[in-house]
Amino acid sequence: MMRTIEIFLVIIIITAAFIISSLFAVLPSPRQVSPLNLQRLALTTLQTLDDDYCLSETIFEPDYASSWSKLKIALSACLPPNIVYNLTAYEVSMSGPQLYTPTMSISNAESLGTSSDSASYLTASSNVTFNFTPEKIGEQGEGGTLYLLNCSDSNGWWITGYTAQSLAADLYNLLSPYFKATAIVQNTTQLGQILDGNPLQNESLQHAVIINTFGEAVPIPENYADAYDSNSYAEYCYQLGRRVHRYNWTWVSIVGYPLYYVSNTGYFTGSGDHNTWGIYGMKHVGAGGLNAFLSGLDNQMYSYDGDWITGSPGVVHLSSEALYYCNYYGIYPAQYQTATRALPSSVTSTYDLTISTYIIDPVDNWNAGAVYHHAVNGTFLALGLTRIPDIRLTALSLLSDYKPRLYRSEYTASGTSRLVVLQLGQAGGI
Amino acid sequence: MTGSTIDHMVAVTVFLGAILVFIGLFNQTIQTAILYQRHRQLATKCSDLLDNILLNPGYPFDWGKSNCTPTSFGLQDPEFTQYKLSPFSLMRLLSSTGDPVYYAKTGLYYSNITMGFGNFLLLPYTEAINYSTATRLLGTNGSYGFQLNIAPIVKVVISEVQLEDPLTLAIDVTGTGFPMPNAEVTYCFLTVSARAGGGSFPSYEIESGIVTTDEKGSATLSFADVNGETDSYVLIAYAHLAGLTGVGHHKHVTSTKQYIIPFVDNLKERKVLIAHSYDVHYFGPPVAELSYNATFVLLTEDFTLREMPMENSTTGKVGKVNYGEGKPFGVVTIPTYNPGILIITYRKSAVECGVVLMPWGISSMSFPVTFGDDPSSREWVTTDVRQVIVNEIAYQANLALWSLEGYEAIGQ
Numbered sequence: 156m157m158r159t160i161e162i163f164l165v166i167i168i169i170t171a172a173f174i175i176s177s178l179f180a181v182l183p184s185p186r187q188v189s190p191l192n193l194q195r196l197a198l199t200t201l202q203t204l205d206d207d208y209c210l211s212e213t214i215f216e217p218d219y220a221s222s223w224s225k226l227k228i229a230l231s232a233c234l235p236p237n238i239v240y241n242l243t244a245y246e247v248s249m250s251g252p253q254l255y256t257p258t259m260s261i262s263n264a265e266s267l268g269t270s271s272d273s274a275s276y277l278t279a280s281s282n283v284t285f286n287f288t289p290e291k292i293g294e295q296g297e298g299g300t301l302y303l304l305n306c307s308d309s310n311g312w313w314i315t316g317y318t319a320q321s322l323a324a325d326l327y328n329l330l331s332p333y334f335k336a337t338a339i340v341q342n343t344t345q346l347g348q349i350l351d352g353n354p355l356q357n358e359s360l361q362h363a364v365i366i367n368t369f370g371e372a373v374p375i376p377e378n379y380a381d382a383y384d385s386n387s388y389a390e391y392c393y394q395l396g397r398r399v400h401r402y403n404w405t406w407v408s409i410v411g412y413p414l415y416y417v418s419n420t421g422y423f424t425g426s427g428d429h430n431t432w433g434i435y436g437m438k439h440v441g442a443g444g445l446n447a448f449l450s451g452l453d454n455q456m457y458s459y460d461g462d463w464i465t466g467s468p469g470v471v472h473l474s475s476e477a478l479y480y481c482n483y484y485g486i487y488p489a490q491y492q493t494a495t496r497a498l499p500s501s502v503t504s505t506y507d508l509t510i511s512t513y514i515i516d517p518v519d520n521w522n523a524g525a526v527y528h529h530a531v532n533g534t535f536l537a538l539g540l541t542r543i544p545d546i547r548l549t550a551l552s553l554l555s556d557y558k559p560r561l562y563r564s565e566y567t568a569s570g571t572s573r574l575v576v577l578q579l580g581q582a583g584g585i
Numbered sequence: 586m587t588g589s590t591i592d593h594m595v596a597v598t599v600f601l602g603a604i605l606v607f608i609g610l611f612n613q614t615i616q617t618a619i620l621y622q623r624h625r626q627l628a629t630k631c632s633d634l635l636d637n638i639l640l641n642p643g644y645p646f647d648w649g650k651s652n653c654t655p656t657s658f659g660l661q662d663p664e665f666t667q668y669k670l671s672p673f674s675l676m677r678l679l680s681s682t683g684d685p686v687y688y689a690k691t692g693l694y695y696s697n698i699t700m701g702f703g704n705f706l707l708l709p710y711t712e713a714i715n716y717s718t719a720t721r722l723l724g725t726n727g728s729y730g731f732q733l734n735i736a737p738i739v740k741v742v743i744s745e746v747q748l749e750d751p752l753t754l755a756i757d758v759t760g761t762g763f764p765m766p767n768a769e770v771t772y773c774f775l776t777v778s779a780r781a782g783g784g785s786f787p788s789y790e791i792e793s794g795i796v797t798t799d800e801k802g803s804a805t806l807s808f809a810d811v812n813g814e815t816d817s818y819v820l821i822a823y824a825h826l827a828g829l830t831g832v833g834h835h836k837h838v839t840s841t842k843q844y845i846i847p848f849v850d851n852l853k854e855r856k857v858l859i860a861h862s863y864d865v866h867y868f869g870p871p872v873a874e875l876s877y878n879a880t881f882v883l884l885t886e887d888f889t890l891r892e893m894p895m896e897n898s899t900t901g902k903v904g905k906v907n908y909g910e911g912k913p914f915g916v917v918t919i920p921t922y923n924p925g926i927l928i929i930t931y932r933k934s935a936v937e938c939g940v941v942l943m944p945w946g947i948s949s950m951s952f953p954v955t956f957g958d959d960p961s962s963r964e965w966v967t968t969d970v971r972q973v974i975v976n977e978i979a980y981q982a983n984l985a986l987w988s989l990e991g992y993e994a995i996g997q
Contacts, residue, residue, distance in 0.1 A: 156588070158596035166603045173610055180614055182621055189628040189967045195636070199668050199972040203738075206669075206974050209828035222827075225767060229827035232760020233738045233972060233979060 190270075196238070197274035197577040204229055211278040214244050214573050219259060227261050239264035239582045245574040255574055267580030276575045290560040291335045298362025298403075299335030302349065303327060306342050309374035309418040310434050313411040313542040322368040322409070322546050329486070329550040333559045334364070343419050347376030350398050364553065365399075366407040370544060372416040372430075372437055373444075380422050386459040388417045392444035396451020396533075405526075405534040406448075407553065410544035412465055412496045413537055414444035452533045453506040464502070465539055467495040468518035477514045477524075480555040488547040494523030496539035503527065512556040514538070514548065524548070526556045623988070628967045630729065631986035635969050637723065638733065639668050639982055649674030650922055651853045652712050658722035668973040670982075672924045672946025675735060675975065676706065677852070678956040679713040688848055690864055690914055695848055698952050703819075703836050703941040706952055708849045716957050731986045732957035738972070738979040739765065739831020741824045741951070746805065748813030754835065756796070756804045758824040761981070764802025768826035771795050771888040774808060777817040777838075777930045777938045786876045786903045787932035789940070793889060798824070813837060817939045821926065821950075823888045829979045830888070832951035838939025842868040845877050845906070845931045847943040850916065857927060857943065859915030863908035874907040875931045879917045883925040884949060884977070893920050924949045924976045948975035963987040 204210040204226070216222040230240055241262040245255035293299015305323040314322060323339060331337040336358040340346050345355055354360045367373055375391055383391040392414040399406045408414070420436030429435045443461040450457065471494045473481070481487050492515065500520040502508060507530045514524035527535045536552055538544070641659030648655040649671045662671040683697030686707055695707040720726040740759050747753035756772075758765045774792045796804040811818055819836035838844065846865055848858040859877055862868075879902045882890040895902040895917060904915040919927060924946030932938040944950035960966045966987045973982045 156592050158592050159599065162596040162600045162603070165600065169603065169607050173607060176611075177614065180618065182617060183625075189624055189965075192632040192969050195632065196970055196972070202667050203972040203974055203979050204828040206828055206977065206979075213827065225827040228763070228765055228767070229760075229829050231763045232765050232826075233829055233981075235761055235970065236763075 191581065193238075193272035193579040193581070194274050196234075197240075197272065197579045198276070200230070200233060201274060201276040201575060201577050203233065205276065205278065208281065210276075210575065211281065214259075214278045214575060215280045215282075223259060223261060227263075230261075231263060234579070237582050239267055239580045241267060241578045243576050243578075245576065247572050247574060258573065264580070264582065267578055268582060271578050271580035273576055273578035276577070277572050278575055279572050286563075288562045289333050290562065292333055292364075292557050292559050293335040293359065293362065296362075298359055298364075300354075300358040300360065300363040301330055301334040301337045302363055302365040303337065303339050304346065304365065304367050304369060304374055305339045306346060306369075306374040308342050308421045308436075309369055310372060310420060310436050311369035311418070312372040312416055312430055312432070312434060312437070313370040313544070314368070314409075315543050317543065319368040319370075322544070323366075325546050326366055326368065326550065329547070330553065333554065333557070335359075343374045343376040343421075346374050347378055350376065350379065350394070352402070360402055362403050362405075364405040364407065366409065366549065367413075368409065369418060370409060370542070371411040371413070372418040373414050375417040375419050375422070377419065377422050380417070380419060386443055386447075386461075388438055388440050389443035389447040389459055389461075390457060391417060392440060393447035393451040393457045396448040397454070398451075399448075399535070400452050400454050400529060400531070400533040403532040403534075405536060405553075406452075407536040407549060409538055409546065409549045410540055410542055412442070412445065412539070414440060414448050415442070416440055417444075449502060449506045449535070452529055452535060453508075454531070455506075465496040465498055466519075466521040468497050468521040468523060469493060469495075471497075471515045471518055471523045471540075474513045474516045476512065477551060477555055480551060480558075483561070484551065484554050486547050486551045486554070488545045488551060492523065492545075492548070493541045494518075494521070494539050495541040497521035497523040498525070498537050498539055507531075508535070512552070514552045514555060524552060526552065624965055624967065627729075627965065627986060627988055628969070631967045631969045631984055634723065634725065634729070634731065634986060635971060635982065635984040638984070639670065639971055639973060642671065643674065643722075649677055649852075652851065654714070654718065655722065658714075658719050662976075668971055668982075670735070670973050670975045670980070672948040672976045673852070673922070675947045675954050676708065676849075676944075677712065677714050678719075678733075678954055679710070679715045681716070681732065681955045681957055681959070685710070686865060688858075688860060688865060690860065691848070691850075691858070698947070698954065700950070700952055702841070703838060703844065703939070704834065704950060704952075705847055705941060705943050706849075706947065707846070708852075712849070712852055719956070728988070728990055729986055730958045730960070730963070730989050731984055732955065732960050734953070734955050734983045734985070735973070735975070735980050736953040736983070737831050737951040738981050739824055739826075739829050739951075741770070741822050741831050741833025743820055743822060743833050743835035745813055745835075745837075749811075751807040751809040752811040752813045752816075752818075754806045754808075754820055756798070756806065756822050756824070756833065758798050758802045758804075758826075758831065758833075760829070764798075765824065765826050765829075766798055766800045766802050768798045768802065768824045769795060769888075770798060770804050770822050770824045772806065772820060772822040773882070773890040774806070775819045775821075775928060775930075775940065776808075776811055777932075777940050785905075785932065786878050787930040787938050788878065789880070789928075789930050791890075791892070815839065815936075817930075819928070819940045819942065821890065821942075823884065825888055830977055832949065832978060834942060834950060836940055836942070840931070840933040840937035840939045843873050843875060843933050843937075844939050845875060845929050845941050847927060847929060847941065848914075849943075855919040855922070857917050857919060859904065859906055859917060859929065861906045861908045861912070861914075864914075867908075872908045873933045874905055875933055876903070876905045877915065877929050877931045878903045880928045880930070881919055881921075881925055881945070882928060883921070883923055890926075893925065895920055919945050926950060946976055948978040948980070951978060957985075960985045960987060
């Protein structure tokens with residue numbers, strides 16, 4: 156008898172356990188089990204209403220009665236009948252303890268039911284224009300001069316479809332706001348002037364940036380052509396490297412094999428003075444030009460080395476750093492590029508260089524786009540991509556390395572933006 | 586001793602019985618909880634899948650404007666961000682609602698989104714994206730079933746109030762059950778003339794204007810020289826209010842059996858076939874040749890319709906078609922990938938003529954799209970909804986999703 160009583164006691168205990176666990180195991184209501192995503196619905200409703208900026212106009216409309224009445228009609232028209240809403244517009248204020256001050260609110264129900272969700276949307280006044288002021292390179296220190304080679308007496312190579320002059324004009328538009336001074340080098344005589352250490356006007360020569368817009372060719376002044384013609388003008392490239400080192404310049408090669416030809420249409424006038432591809436006024440330097448330039452940059456003694464040093468890694472990708480600066484500066488070249496003249500990583504040890512910025516991710520020790528700083532003086536930006544050059548990539552590379560800041564004229568949304576919050580709830584049901 | 590044994594047996598029996606009952610009770614609670622959890626997961630999946638479809642253009646990005654099968658499925662307009670859908674990607678979806686149409690002269694079946702007489706959108710099955718391809722590309726093949734419904738938010742319904750002296754048409758603009766007062770309605774009224782055409786081709790006249798709806802969301806239009814019984818005409822109206830835009834259309838034709846049916850032939854090349862209706866539905870003799878005159882109109886930013894010159898194709902914008910073998914169909918080339926409406930006026934005789942419309946991009950005529958499987962026989966279907974824009978026209982995208990696995994897989 157005792158065992159039966161004990162069993163009944165056990166049953167009572169288990170029953171109690173079941174009842175207690177059932178009390179805690181509360182199942183959600185059907186609406187919670189399969190909820191409508193009200194947050195997304197609210198957001199897409201606001202986006203739809205603002206598709207042609209109607210919502211923004213309404214929010215800033217001084218004639219509240221008429222425009223808000225239309226907004227109310229539109230809200231009722233586009234939301235499902237069982238959805239109740241409350242739309243509130245907030246003024247963004249910087250003064251006072253409250254950041255957001257409600258300015259207007261409309262609703263089609265007294266309450267939004269037991270559960271609701273909301274989405275916010277920032278509208279901007281149509282009277283506001285957002286702009287920015289870039290920090291000038293060289294403003295806080297030395298340098299700040301941008302030289303764009305625009306020599307009218309030279310021809311370019313591997314810039315098919317463009318001229319050096321059109322590329323210089325594009326670069327001027329893209330980069331001049333970021334430099335303290337921009338100088339256009341109009342001919343090889345002016346180039347010789349700066350190579351001799353004489354500024355064109357009053358610009359600072361030291362720490363300048365020189366962009367060679369002639370692709371694989373480089374303009375050569377007459378006196379330099381006379382003086383440095385050994386080894387097919389490779390010595391001239393060596394002198395360029397020396398100048399980059401001496402004045403702490405940044406030399407920019409925008410495409411292809413750097414310094415592969417020299418060009419001066421007034422000097423190279425012979426019938427054989429062409430690059431073998433039909434471009435006259437040009438002389439073939441070959442691979443020795445780059446080697447000579449790098450040895451000059453490293454302040455080594457001149458000796459001719461005609462070895463081809465670049466590689467062809469094929470399709471390459473912008474680095475994560477470059478992608479970040481694409482968004483920061485609003486310059487968007489293609490993320491995929493083709494590299495056939497990428498420099499080997501070994502140049503860093505051979506010529507005492509350090510890579511400060513990777514524009515393009517390295518592939519198997521080939522750097523298709525990087526900025527090389529010499530340990531003492533001088534910088535070399537080489538974009539070893541195949542033709543045709545994308546000049547935006549050059550601009551992005553320089554900006555990624557110098558990193559000038561952008562000062563937005565409007566850091567605050569006060570008075571120019573209003574926050575709209577649409578809260579939705581479901582009417583009826585449980 | 587006997588009492589003790591009986592006591593033992595009773596106790597064990599009662600204990601085992603009680604244990605079985607409690608196992609059942611606990612099991613039921615756990616089963617219900619698991620089921621609820623599965624339903625919750627299905628709802629989350631539904632929301633995710635809907636966003637995945639709407640916020641991704643697919644690959645290649647312009648698959649809606651080509652004949653290729655995408656390798657990634659998505660309906661977002663590649664030229665925009667947010668919930669803006671491509672009217673051409675939507676056009677390529679195989680309709681779940683309309684019966685397929687067979688056209689013997691091409692030997693092809695066509696996906697059919699037809700909105701009443703004379704409003705055709707017929708796309709060859711070979712160019713349409715079917716449900717199984719979409720589920721495969723979305724990674725839901727065999728695990729989830731869905732139906733995607735994309736329907737216009739603003740409905741513009743046009744009805745005849747008075748047939749003559751003058752022809753009076755009422756335009757009713759409503760949202761999802763609510764009328765839209767003070768909506769601005771831009772309309773385009775096209776009348777077809779069977780007699781005044783160049784040669785034997787029909788000509789047409791276009792009249793445009795703007796009206797505003799009253800407090801009931803209605804507006805009335807009158808056309809003095811048009812007879813609603815004997816004349817052929819079409820009215821296309823765009824209604825817009827506070828960012829919401831909708832389209833409505835209404836037509837009357839005098840030749841209702843012999844008419845033109847446009848078939849999309851090649852999306853990439855923008856070619857449309859002009860077919861005689863008897864090649865699709867044979868109504869019996871007599872058979873008459875139809876002459877046609879095709880026009881393409883674009884919706885401009887100020888909601889007016891602008892005519893765009895047709896490209897010179899092999900047969901040009903005018904031509905003649907007839908029923909039967911040896912009578913070739915006509916071909917016209919849409920001049921652009923901007924959404925618009927192909928208006929084809931046709932003439933059977935000096936008194937019988939008509940007009941048919943075909944949207945180029947589903948939004949230009951507010952065509953709805955229903956794509957996917959039928960959810961009606963499923964045990965548990967979860968839905969989610971988004972507001973979307975298809976080329977300035979406000980639509981609502983509704984996704985119904987159900988599981989094909991485990992407990993809920995019934996009817997398979």
